[in-house]
Amino acid sequence: MTTPNNTARTTPTTTVTAAPDSGAHAPEGAEAIRDARHRIDDLDGRIIGLVQERMAVSAVIQRERIASGGPRLNLSREMEVLAHYSDQLGRSGTALAMTLLELSRGRV
Numbered sequence: 001m002t003t004p005n006n007t008a009r010t011t012p013t014t015t016v017t018a019a020p021d022s023g024a025h026a027p028e029g030a031e032a033i034r035d036a037r038h039r040i041d042d043l044d045g046r047i048i049g050l051v052q053e054r055m056a057v058s059a060v061i062q063r064e065r066i067a068s069g070g071p072r073l074n075l076s077r078e079m080e081v082l083a084h085y086s087d088q089l090g091r092s093g094t095a096l097a098m099t100l101l102e103l104s105r106g107r108v
């Protein structure tokens with residue numbers, strides 16, 4: 001039987017998952033990297049929560065516009081959102097905003 005990557009087989013029924021390799025060559029470096037990765041995991045969880053909140057707020061706007069007889073999308077507003085992100089984060093910010101818009105209103 002083969003052992004999956006990053007796991008250590010102890011008994012035939014128990015598999016222990018090892019911590020992901022930090023890539024550091026000294027224990028202090030490994031500890032600093034582990035701590036920083038915890039912070040990143042926490043930030044990523046909060047970012048995901050904010051993205052989900054954004055999607056829900058966007059859905060409210062789109063529903064209201066449709067209910068009042070308007071179109072679901074508003075391209076001039078999308079241009080404002082794209083400019084906001086590109087002003088703050090550059091070209092990759094534009095890509096991030098496009099992904100957020102796609103998550104919020106689907107593909108166009």
Ligand SMILES: O=C(O)C(=O)C[C@]1(C(=O)O)C=C[C@@H](O)C=C1
Binds near residue numbers: 058061081100101104
């Ligand atoms: O601001 C709006 O009018 C929205 O509908 C929200 C939103 C967005 O997710 O930012 C979504 C769809 C529109 O095309 C424009 C922007």
